[in-house]
Each structure stands twice: as structure tokens, then as C-alpha cells.
Amino acid sequence: SAVISQKPSRDICQRGTSLTIQCQVDSQVTMMFWYRQQPGQSLTLIATANQGSEATYESGFVIDKFPISRPNLTFSTLTVSNMSPEDSSIYLCSVAGLAGRLSYNEQFFGPGTRLTVL
Amino acid sequence: AQKITQTQPGMFVQEKEAVTLDCTYDTSDQSYGLFWYKQPSSGEMIFLIYQGSYDEQNATEGRYSLNFQKARKSANLVISASQLGDSAMYFCAMREGGDNAGNMLTFGGGTRLMVKP
Numbered sequence: 751s752a753v754i755s756q757k758p759s760r761d762i763c764q765r766g767t768s769l770t771i772q773c774q775v776d777s778q779v780t781m782m783f784w785y786r787q788q789p790g791q792s793l794t795l796i797a798t799a800n801q802g803s804e805a806t807y808e809s810g811f812v813i814d815k816f817p818i819s820r821p822n823l824t825f826s827t828l829t830v831s832n833m834s835p836e837d838s839s840i841y842l843c844s845v846a847g848l849a850g851r852l853s854y855n856e857q858f859f860g861p862g863t864r865l866t867v868l
Numbered sequence: 869a870q871k872i873t874q875t876q877p878g879m880f881v882q883e884k885e886a887v888t889l890d891c892t893y894d895t896s897d898q899s900y901g902l903f904w905y906k907q908p909s910s911g912e913m914i915f916l917i918y919q920g921s922y923d924e925q926n927a928t929e930g931r932y933s934l935n936f937q938k939a940r941k942s943a944n945l946v947i948s949a950s951q952l953g954d955s956a957m958y959f960c961a962m963r964e965g966g967d968n969a970g971n972m973l974t975f976g977g978g979t980r981l982m983v984k985p
């Protein structure tokens with residue numbers, strides 16, 4: 751598996767501010783994704799981070815609220831913009847396709863970022 | 869309709885006993901994959917096991933095995949010889965489409981497993 755790190759691991763933010771979460775992988779990966787897990791809930795896919803192009807967002811998520819960057823094959827950022835208390839969640843990045851290996855049968859997650867919005 | 873259903877919000881099991889966590893899925897794709905993850909209280913998502921729709925044998929990984937019943941569209945996780953460290957949330961997830969369809973996963977609601985000493 752890959753070693754995936756996220757920064758920050760947790761944060762408490764004020765309403766109306768923005769937070770950028772970083773995801774770093776120790777090897778090149780084909781695919782990177784961002785998920786949200788609201789308190790007591792399951793995981794929901796926000797978007798697929800595409801290297802060198804705009805992310806692909808799932809229904810209910812928009813680029814203005816969750817801008818995503820992926821400048822290379824090992825790094826991605828997710829920004830939560832103009833935050834409200836409803837954005838309080840765990841945000842997780844996940845990766846698939848390690849070092850050119852087939853990707854369909856494995857997907858690994860970072861440790862997550864616990865965000866609390868006051 | 870829910871794509872992934874986990875009907876057991878919470879379960880208890882005695883240490884050293886086996887436990888089955890249920891998962892049913894709904895898809896019209898012929899090619900798909902099923903994943904199980906463990907989420908301890910720390911919040912990390914730990915990959916446990918994978919079953920492909922065309923795999924003829926049930927997947928096994930150590931104490932974890934997947935009871936795959938394709939006609940019933942079920943992919944239950946079996947944990948043998950439960951340990952206290954198995955106490956966690958367990959999520960079933962599905963990837964739809966073939967191998968090149970991308971790895972976007974749809975998750976079930978999860979089952980909280982509590983192992984009693």
C-alpha cells in the first residue's frame with residue numbers, strides 16, 4: 751500500500767473562512783479522490799482530482815465551494831470555501847493505481863482531516 | 869434505491885467467535901467490485917478485502933473472508949476469531965463498471981462492531 755498523509759489532521763475554523771487540505775502520497779498514483787464523512791454518517795465522494803485539468807465533481811458538489819488542485823501524480827489539495835457549520839466533517843483523500851499497478855481492486859485512504867466550523 | 873445496504877447498524881460479538889457483517893448491493897452493471905473497510909475511532913479507513921464480480925472464488929485475507937453470493941447480490945464480511953481490536957465501524961463499498969471505469973466508490977451506511985471480552 752501507499753503512505754498517504756494529510757495536512758492538517760484537524761482544525762477548528764470560523765464561519766465564512768476557507769481551509770485548504772493537502773494530500774501527499776509517497777509514490778505516483780493514477781487516481782486521487784476526495785470524500786466527505788459528516789458526523790455519524792458514511793462516506794460521500796466529492797470529486798475525482800484530475801492531474802493537470804479540472805476535477806470531476808459529483809452531484810451536489812461544485813467547484814466554487816470545493817476547489818481542487820492536482821499539480822502532479824503525488825499531490826492534491828481540497829479547499830473548503832466560505833465555510834458554515836454544516837461543513838463540519840472528516841475529509842479524506844484516497845488513491846488508486848499505485849506505481850502503475852492495476853487500480854480496480856485496491857483503493858487506499860489517507861488518515862483524514864477533522865474539520866469543525868464554529 | 870440504495871446502492872449499498874448494510875442492515876446492521878450495530879453488532880456485538882464475543883471475543884474469539886466469528887461474526888458476519890451483512891452487505892447487499894444494487895447494480896445493473898455486469899462488471900463491478902466490492903470492498904470492505906474498517907474505520908476505528910481514530911477515523912482512518914483501513915482497506916480489508918476486495919471481491920470482483922467475475923471472481924469465482926470468495927476472497928480471503930487472513931481472518932477476513934467475503935461470502936459473495938452474486939445471485940442474491942450480497943457480499944457479507946466474515947471475521948473469524950474476533951479480537952478486541954476488531955471493534956470499529958465497518959463499511960461495505962462498491963465500484964461500478966469495468967476495470968477502466970475509474971475507482972469511484974459508493975459506500976453503505978456502515979456497521980458498528982463491538983467485541984466483548
